[in-house]
Amino acid sequence: MEPEPQPSERREESSLAEGGVTGPVPVDILTADASHYRSESLWTKSIRKFARDPMGIAALVIVSVFFAIACGVWAGWIGQNWSSLQADGYTGMSREHWFGTNINGQDIYARTIQGTKTAFEVGLIVAVLSTVIGGILGAVAGYFDRTIVDEVIMWLYGCLDAIPFYLFVAAVAFALRDQPYAMHVAMIATFWSSTCRIVRGEVIKIKSLEYVQAAKALGVGSMTIIFRHVIPNTFHILLVQGTIAFVSAIKSEVILTYLGLGVKHGVSWGTMLSESTFEVSAGIFNNFIAASSFLFLLVIAFNLFADALQDALDPKKVTAS
Amino acid sequence: METLQFAFRKILYAIPLLFGVTLISFLLMVYFGPDLTYSLIGKNPTAEQIAEVRTQLGYDQPFFIRYGMFLKEMVTFDFGNSLSTGERVSSILLRTVPVSFAVALPGFVLSELLALALALIAANHRGGFVDKGIMVFAVVGMSISFLIVVIVFQIAFCSIYGLNLFPVQGWVVSNVADYFHYVAVPTMVIVFVGLGYNTRFFRAVIVEELNRDYVRTARAYGVSRFRILSAHILKNAMIPISTRVIISLPFVVIAGNLVIERYFNIPGVGLITYNAITTGDLPIVKAVVTSTAILYVIALVFTDIVYRMIDPRVALNS
Amino acid sequence: MSDANPSAGEVGADRSGTDPVLRVEDLVVEFSTEKGRIRAVDGISFSVMPGEPVGIVGESGCGKTVTALSVLKLIPSPPGRIARGRVILDGRDVVPLGEREMRRLRGNVASMIFQEPMTALNPVFTIGSQMTEVLRIHRRMSRREAREHSIEMLHTVNIESPAKRFTQYPHELSGGMRQRVMIAMALSCDPKLLLADEPSTALDVTVQAQVMEEIRRLQEERRMSMILITHDLGVIAETCRRVIVMYCGKIVEVSDTRGLFAHPRHPYTSGLLASIPKVREKKIGRLPTIKGMVPDLADLPKGCRFADRCPKATAQCREKEPELVEVSPGQQVACFYPD
Ligand SMILES: Nc1ncnc2c1ncn2[C@@H]1O[C@H](COP(=O)(O)OP(=O)(O)OP(=O)(O)O)[C@@H](O)[C@H]1O
Numbered sequence: 001m002e003p004e005p006q007p008s009e010r011r012e013e014s015s016l017a018e019g020g021v022t023g024p025v026p027v028d029i030l031t032a033d034a035s036h037y038r039s040e041s042l043w044t045k046s047i048r049k050f051a052r053d054p055m056g057i058a059a060l061v062i063v064s065v066f067f068a069i070a071c072g073v074w075a076g077w078i079g080q081n082w083s084s085l086q087a088d089g090y091t092g093m094s095r096e097h098w099f100g101t102n103i104n105g106q107d108i109y110a111r112t113i114q115g116t117k118t119a120f121e122v123g124l125i126v127a128v129l130s131t132v133i134g135g136i137l138g139a140v141a142g143y144f145d146r147t148i149v150d151e152v153i154m155w156l157y158g159c160l161d162a163i164p165f166y167l168f169v170a171a172v173a174f175a176l177r178d179q180p181y182a183m184h185v186a187m188i189a190t191f192w193s194s195t196c197r198i199v200r201g202e203v204i205k206i207k208s209l210e211y212v213q214a215a216k217a218l219g220v221g222s223m224t225i226i227f228r229h230v231i232p233n234t235f236h237i238l239l240v241q242g243t244i245a246f247v248s249a250i251k252s253e254v255i256l257t258y259l260g261l262g263v264k265h266g267v268s269w270g271t272m273l274s275e276s277t278f279e280v281s282a283g284i285f286n287n288f289i290a291a292s293s294f295l296f297l298l299v300i301a302f303n304l305f306a307d308a309l310q311d312a313l314d315p316k317k318v319t320a321s
Numbered sequence: 322m323e324t325l326q327f328a329f330r331k332i333l334y335a336i337p338l339l340f341g342v343t344l345i346s347f348l349l350m351v352y353f354g355p356d357l358t359y360s361l362i363g364k365n366p367t368a369e370q371i372a373e374v375r376t377q378l379g380y381d382q383p384f385f386i387r388y389g390m391f392l393k394e395m396v397t398f399d400f401g402n403s404l405s406t407g408e409r410v411s412s413i414l415l416r417t418v419p420v421s422f423a424v425a426l427p428g429f430v431l432s433e434l435l436a437l438a439l440a441l442i443a444a445n446h447r448g449g450f451v452d453k454g455i456m457v458f459a460v461v462g463m464s465i466s467f468l469i470v471v472i473v474f475q476i477a478f479c480s481i482y483g484l485n486l487f488p489v490q491g492w493v494v495s496n497v498a499d500y501f502h503y504v505a506v507p508t509m510v511i512v513f514v515g516l517g518y519n520t521r522f523f524r525a526v527i528v529e530e531l532n533r534d535y536v537r538t539a540r541a542y543g544v545s546r547f548r549i550l551s552a553h554i555l556k557n558a559m560i561p562i563s564t565r566v567i568i569s570l571p572f573v574v575i576a577g578n579l580v581i582e583r584y585f586n587i588p589g590v591g592l593i594t595y596n597a598i599t600t601g602d603l604p605i606v607k608a609v610v611t612s613t614a615i616l617y618v619i620a621l622v623f624t625d626i627v628y629r630m631i632d633p634r635v636a637l638n639s
Numbered sequence: 640m641s642d643a644n645p646s647a648g649e650v651g652a653d654r655s656g657t658d659p660v661l662r663v664e665d666l667v668v669e670f671s672t673e674k675g676r677i678r679a680v681d682g683i684s685f686s687v688m689p690g691e692p693v694g695i696v697g698e699s700g701c702g703k704t705v706t707a708l709s710v711l712k713l714i715p716s717p718p719g720r721i722a723r724g725r726v727i728l729d730g731r732d733v734v735p736l737g738e739r740e741m742r743r744l745r746g747n748v749a750s751m752i753f754q755e756p757m758t759a760l761n762p763v764f765t766i767g768s769q770m771t772e773v774l775r776i777h778r779r780m781s782r783r784e785a786r787e788h789s790i791e792m793l794h795t796v797n798i799e800s801p802a803k804r805f806t807q808y809p810h811e812l813s814g815g816m817r818q819r820v821m822i823a824m825a826l827s828c829d830p831k832l833l834l835a836d837e838p839s840t841a842l843d844v845t846v847q848a849q850v851m852e853e854i855r856r857l858q859e860e861r862r863m864s865m866i867l868i869t870h871d872l873g874v875i876a877e878t879c880r881r882v883i884v885m886y887c888g889k890i891v892e893v894s895d896t897r898g899l900f901a902h903p904r905h906p907y908t909s910g911l912l913a914s915i916p917k918v919r920e921k922k923i924g925r926l927p928t929i930k931g932m933v934p935d936l937a938d939l940p941k942g943c944r945f946a947d948r949c950p951k952a953t954a955q956c957r958e959k960e961p962e963l964v965e966v967s968p969g970q971q972v973a974c975f976y977p978d
Pocket residue numbers: 024025026028029670671672677679697698699700701702703704705706715718719936
């Protein structure tokens with residue numbers, strides 16, 4: 001229903017074009033325009049570019065370590081005794097309890113490790129589902145640009161964007177009444193919209209490309225074109241959007257849990273930080289330091305990873321070495 | 322006159338959006354929301370009492386009638402009474418909105434201005450040491466959880482473990498000095514939390530503008546770097562920047578800031594919303610969610626108008 | 640300066656005794672790219688006399704724009720930089736000058752017109768405010784004086800109802816009109832040198848001729864020196880007194896226009912000329928391609944850069960690089976076997 005370029009669309013585009021552009025690049029030099037869609041060689045080029053980025057590699061290593069921890073928890077190797085009451089409350093750091101214990105005498109180290117798993121659970125579920133939904137709806141909207149389908153999809157994300165996130169979670173929580181997945185559902189329902197918007201913009205460009213037109217001329221069905229030819233060419237966007245959604249999800253989990261809308265059963269960095277809000281004024285920082293340093297490390301690593309990914313995947317970016 | 326017509330058209334475009342946000346709110350919180358019958362009546366109700374309350378709540382009505390009732394509540398600003406205190410929701414809002422506004426506004430304004438300044442400096446030195454420094458700072462800022470910032474700032478400024486300069490919590494404001502006393506730490510928190518994101522966004526916009534041809538033209542005609550940044554680029558960059566600022570305003574005003582108000586125990590919309598969420602006080606949550614969303618849509622219309630004032634290319638008839 | 644050279648309009652006039660407006664000596668411009676450091680312009684030397692229109696031709700990417708940008712030190716940096724050489728503009732080497740001093744020269748002693756009239760003007764400022772800004776910077780005019788002068792300039796470039804155009808935004812003007820605005824802006828401070836980088840390429844074919852005609856007329860009237868960059872040899876023939884042919888960052892031939900068309904000496908120039916009629920027929924303002932590929936600047940062959948495409952190439956050509964030498968009065972060629 002918005003005929004002119006939406007301001008918010010511009011926002012997404014600029015943030016995607018953001019990063020280490022080192023100097024003005026006169027348009028007449030950018031000859032890469034013709035090969036806009038991503039071919040196999042673009043991917044290898046991107047991987048090579050990524051491999052040369054020390055920040056990106058370091059970030060990836062840190063993320064992998066966290067992921068390994070989460071896998072260890074899933075496999076049942078580490079962090080399993082997070083809920084048993086093992087000692088007195090608030091014992092300091094010791095050999096048995098590396099990070100000390102909390103008010104109930106539960107081992108903070110085990111809880112932090114367990115929290116890593118929770119973070120990945122929330123992050124992965126939200127990132128994957130919101131990106132898939134956003135990608136598909138964005139591709140459909142872009143492909144059927146300026147038709148009723150497009151209008152409806154744009155209307156939908158317009159409406160969802162209008163409701164403040166935390167309040168939306170509250171609203172969903174009311175509807176789902178104490179479902180443990182209310183938080184996930186709410187995040188997915190809000191996070192897909194930015195992916196959808198960006199993919200839609202990209203698909204509008206892709207669909208005018210020769211090979212899509214050729215497929216159309218040959219009578220290939222719309223859905224086949226969308227899934228076989230269009231969506232694969234937006235994978236680079238989906239990848240970046242996925243990492244961004246992951247970060248948003250684990251950050252939101254903490255806030256939502258603090259507000260009583262997030263994790264209710266089990267332990268997460270959010271529950272630990274919520275606990276710690278009652279402790280820091282008494283000078284007890286174990287919960288706080290353990291959860292906040294893990295959270296910060298994972299989030300900054302993911303942010304740097306997302307940046308490096310974006311740099312490496314951007315075909316337009318001319319980097320000076 | 323032209324602007325009026327333009328505004329009118331934009332409002333027309335906004336109607337489907339208004340319909341959408343109210344429908345979503347209605348579905349989530351009323352239609353599929355909790356049954357309030359038993360919150361409204363005393364112990365051991367008779368069957369008649371129950372039926373009466375249900376009729377009063379409209380539960381016996383079809384979907385569209387109920388949606389209509391919901392819309393009427395929104396339009397008349399009459400959201401009923403709080404389930405926990407019995408106070409009228411509209412008067413609760415009138416009391417708390419100004420507090421939230423007072424708490425959030427200084428931080429909001431400072432954060433935007435500071436971010437804009439940092440972004441201009443970074444963009445001006447792009448690729449250089451200063452730029453890298455600012456951008457690293459921005460990523461670090463972005464990576465620290467809101468909750469952690471609140472906790473750390475409170476320890477650092479309001480507790481015996483830190484400077485202990487400001488009140489730990491509360492909002493007892495009767496004069497300007499009180500105001501500064503209570504608003505200082507929340508402001509610092511808001512500035513810090515928004516700074517990373519805003520700086521990155523603004524820098525991206527400015528760098529994008531820096532690469533445009535008109536910048537080269539201005540340089541080729543002897544315009545100074547400072548003027549290129551502060552006039553030529555800034556005016557172009559204001560289009561996306563003002564959009565973002567206006568759009569985030571309703572979230573500041575109505576949604577308040579749940580985390581800050583809860584943590585500092587400040588009686589704004591955020592705190593009453595938090596309490597309403599935890600106690601299941603539906604009328605309040607419903608009122609806050611829906612009015613924020615409606616304000617957002619109004620802000621969208623407003624950005625379109627501002628957009629048009631800054632950007633001459635947005636033609637009337639498009 | 641116009642009275643310094645009364646015979647400026649005549650072709651082949653004796654120019655000894657006057658100093659050139661621009662003298663470029665051994666200019667090297669480097670860019671750092673993903674493939675390493677490349678030399679977009681590699682040791683070129685030429686000069687432009689007062690009132691003289693000089694053309695630069697060459698295939699895309701051969702360094703024409705970079706050459707023009709170097710004169711005003713507008714090379715985007717990073718990734719580019721002037722690595723060597725001197726650029727003497729109006730008696731002063733600009734290479735060591737700082738931004739502040741350069742700003743005084745830009746738009747004042749030398750002005751540049753760009754290829755893209757659609758994007759070269761700032762979309763959110765009126766034509767008037769962009770034009771007056773230049774005058775207020777260099778001429779320190781009051782708002783009012785600047786306004787009057789700008790409107791007069793718009794009139795000079797044959798824009799109808801200039802006072803109205805003055806208050807309009809770029810998007811309200813057609814491409815041709817915008818390019819006229821650029822010309823008016825470029826000439827408003829009476830520069831000694833005009834750098835016109837493909838001023839008509841991006842315009843409709845019908846408008847192209849009009850805009851070129853305008854530039855030609857103003858250059859003659861004002862006895863202004865000009866460097867005209869173009870792909871269209873026909874335009875060069877009609878406008879320029881001398882021609883510089885560039886290939887791969889080097890000058891391969893410099894000649895007065897008549898001599899060049901009558902008797903091209905470099906095989907590359909011959910190739911370009913051979914294809915003129917075709918250009919005219921198809922109306923594609925781009926140079927027709929000569930067989931073969933332009934070598935990659937990051938991976939240049941040893942010896943003559945044109946060797947791979949040259950019908951006359953020998954073993955010597957692939958060994959050593961030919962120097963630019965005078966082969967007849969007013970004609971310099973960089974080739975071992977000039978025609
Ligand atoms: N900003 C830049 N970054 C990297 N390389 C550049 C940049 N600008 C120019 N170059 C290099 O300089 C070479 C010459 O560019 P230039 O723009 O001068 O070509 P041109 O002769 O004007 O071509 P065209 O006819 O297409 O305008 C290009 O091949 C390119 O490799």
